[in-house]
Amino acid sequence: MNNLTSQSPSRDGSAYGRPAQHSNPLLTQVGPGTPCGELMRRYWHPVAASADVKDLPRKVKILGEELVLFRDSGGRAGLLYPRCMHRGTSLFYGRIEPQGIRCCYHGWLFDVQGHCLDQPCEPEDGRHRENARQPWYPVEERYGLVFAYLGPPEKKPVLPRYDNLEDLAPDQEFWSNVGGFGSTGDNSLQVVPYSWLHMNDNVMDPFHVQVLHSTFSGIQFHQKFALMPRVDFFYADHGVCYSAIRELEDGQEVDRISSWLMPNIMSVPDIQFKAGQSSGVSWVVPVDDSHFVQATVMKMPRGGPGFALRVNGKTWGEMSEEEHQRVPGDFEAQSGQGAISLHSEEHLVTSDRGIMMQRRLLEKQMEVVAQGGDPVGVQFDPAKAVVKVRSGNFYRAARATG
Ligand code: FES
Ligand SMILES: [Fe+2]
Numbered sequence: 001m002n003n004l005t006s007q008s009p010s011r012d013g014s015a016y017g018r019p020a021q022h023s024n025p026l027l028t029q030v031g032p033g034t035p036c037g038e039l040m041r042r043y044w045h046p047v048a049a050s051a052d053v054k055d056l057p058r059k060v061k062i063l064g065e066e067l068v069l070f071r072d073s074g075g076r077a078g079l080l081y082p083r084c085m086h087r088g089t090s091l092f093y094g095r096i097e098p099q100g101i102r103c104c105y106h107g108w109l110f111d112v113q114g115h116c117l118d119q120p121c122e123p124e125d126g127r128h129r130e131n132a133r134q135p136w137y138p139v140e141e142r143y144g145l146v147f148a149y150l151g152p153p154e155k156k157p158v159l160p161r162y163d164n165l166e167d168l169a170p171d172q173e174f175w176s177n178v179g180g181f182g183s184t185g186d187n188s189l190q191v192v193p194y195s196w197l198h199m200n201d202n203v204m205d206p207f208h209v210q211v212l213h214s215t216f217s218g219i220q221f222h223q224k225f226a227l228m229p230r231v232d233f234f235y236a237d238h239g240v241c242y243s244a245i246r247e248l249e250d251g252q253e254v255d256r257i258s259s260w261l262m263p264n265i266m267s268v269p270d271i272q273f274k275a276g277q278s279s280g281v282s283w284v285v286p287v288d289d290s291h292f293v294q295a296t297v298m299k300m301p302r303g304g305p306g307f308a309l310r311v312n313g314k315t316w317g318e319m320s321e322e323e324h325q326r327v328p329g330d331f332e333a334q335s336g337q338g339a340i341s342l343h344s345e346e347h348l349v350t351s352d353r354g355i356m357m358q359r360r361l362l363e364k365q366m367e368v369v370a371q372g373g374d375p376v377g378v379q380f381d382p383a384k385a386v387v388k389v390r391s392g393n394f395y396r397a398a399r400a401t402g
Contacts, residue, residue, distance in 0.1 A: 024343040026363055028195050030286040031064035035366040040263055041151035042375050044159050045285050046295035047139070048146045049176045053077055057092050057101060063150060064288045067137070073098045078112030079148050081135035085116075091134075110134045143297040144176030157378035162281050164267065164389040165297060173302045178295040181316070181331055182282060185308040188317030189331070196264060196292035198334040198341060199284045203258065203266040204354030206231050206244040208333065217327045220309065221271040224254065233354040238262045238377035240357045241390055253398040259391045260358055262365060262377040267391040278391035290339040 030037040040063055047060045048069055057070040060079065068082040068091045078100065082090045089105040100111035102118070108126075109118035114136035119126025126132070139148050140159045149156050168174065179190035182199075192199070202208070206229060213219075214226040229244035239261035247253045259267045259278075264285065269278045280298030287293055308315050311327050324332055348356055365375040379385055 019344065021342040022344045023340045026366065027197050027343075027359060028340050029289050030196070031289070035370060036362070037063055038151075039362065039366045039369050039375055040286065041149075042155060042157070042369060042378055043151075043263055044140070044147040044149050044157070045264075046145040046178055046283050046297075047079065047148045047285070049178050050077075050141050050144050050146055051176070052178070053146055055096050057094055057096070059092055060148075061287045061291075062148065063286055065150065067148075068092050068094070068101075069139075069146065070094070070096055070101050072096060072100050072112060076112045077139045077141060077146050078110075079137045079139050080110060080114055084108060085132060085134050086119075108132075110136075112136070112139075144174040145178065145295060145297055155374070155378075157380055158382050158385045160377075160379065161386045162267070162389050163386055164277050164279060164391070165281060165299065166386070168299060171302050172299050174297050175300045176297045178285075179293050180296075182294050182296065184316035184329065184331065186316040188315070191287055191291050191293055192331075193291055193339065194335055194337065195290055195340045196284045196286040198337050199292060199294065199330075200260070200264055200266075200358065201355045202330060202334060203260050203268065204233065204240055204242060204358050205352070206242050206256070206258065206354070207351045212328065212330070212333055217329060220311075220327075220329060222273050224248070224273050229256070231351075233357055235357065235361070236390060237388060239265070240354055240361065242354050247398050251398055252395050255394045255396070257390050257392055257394065259389060260354075261387065262375065263362060267389045269391050269393045273393050275393050275395050278389060281389065 026035055030040055045062060047062055048058060052058070053069055053071045057068045060067045060069045066082055067079050069077065069079050071077045073096055080091055082092055084091055084103040084105065086103065086106055086108050089103055091101055091103060093104040094101040095104065097109065099117055100109050102109045107118065107120040108116055110116055114134035116126065116129045116132035116134065119129050137148050137150050138156065139146050142159060143165055147159055180187035181189045181192055209225045210228050213221055219226065224246055227246040229246045232243045234241055239259060241257055241259045244256045245253055254273060256269055258269060265281060265283055267278045267281050280296055282294060282296040285293050285295055311319060311323065314323070316331065368375050
């Protein structure tokens with residue numbers, strides 16, 4: 001190793017001779033066979049909004065794997081390895097039929113579980129076609145999203161329900177979205193060009209809302225975020241929560257509880273500080289080591305206006321480089337950490353306790369999976385599939401603090 005890069009920085013803080021940099025591969029590598037990739041593969045992940053899966057196959061990339069998602073004309077969704085098992089043409093160019101997807105090259109037909117139903121160029125349409133199987137993954141649809149399970153078949157858990165998404169009122173509908181960048185409400189950025197961990201860290205970071213979103217760039221969400229909260233972090237259910245309490249002028253206080261659930265799920269309370277339980281759940285789905293997509297489902301008033309953050313009348317995608325510099329938000333702060341952050345250069349402090357708890361839980365559960373166990377939060381009993389979501393803005397009379 002080069003002495004100049006491995007030695008400690010000099011006492012006067014010179015940038016010369018800094019230590020070698022590195023990321024934490026355990027937390028950032030998500031491909032097959034990696035500890036985090038195998039942990040992630042034990043959970044269901046959203047891959048598309050159901051409404052977007054129509055009569056043309058779609059490319060999906062998740063956890064470093066390229067796949068093709070389609071819906072047969074009988075309405076069933078399917079997720080297949082894209083290289084046709086015959087001679088490798090992509091099923092992205094396939095045709096949707098009542099029973100599955102037909103490869104454009106020689107017409108082999110596969111159903112949503114990869115069974116080969118037809119080989120039209122072969123004698124008797126393929127005498128041994130029942131032995132042919134295109135690699136596939138199971139999918140299920142809920143809350144307007146298509147979820148996929150990429151793990152070992154014998155370990156497939158039930159697809160969770162979330163208590164805050166159940167019982168849709170007649171005047172409500174689900175807003176279900178895959179792609180786009182959460183806090184901007186702007187779909188101009190479909191795939192976010194940096195590690196999933198940046199966004200995952202962000203959710204247990206209740207202090208950045210006081211700085212980045214309120215006192216540095218002006219009020220981006222709501223005036224109450226400008227109050228510095230009293231914060232407590234705690235392990236709950238199968239994840240980490242924070243309680244951020246802000247004292248208000250009217251003798252009330254608001255306890256903003258936010259939750260992160262293993263391994264990449266979050267429920268952030270209403271950013272306009274509306275009272276009550278959070279109305280949504282989001283997933284930070286790794287595309288590969290240095291890209292992710294955000295998926296969100298939220299209960300919304302039926303036919304209501306969508307959400308788009310505007311700065312001086314412009315959406316995030318319409319802002320110039322200079323405007324992004326003058327009014328940075330989550331994207332600027334997170335992309336500024338690089339495509340994959342350099343964890344060797346971090347200095348985690350008291351306010352980062354929630355992030356440390358998340359990372360510790362992730363690493364511990366990677367060990368559980370490596371030793372053949374089941375990580376927290378996977379459930380095999382359909383009767384226990386409903387996950388409690390604690391998140392929300394809870395108002396009460398202010399308590400005297402010592
Ligand atoms: S390559 Fe798909 S049927 Fe030949
Ligand atoms: Fe943020």
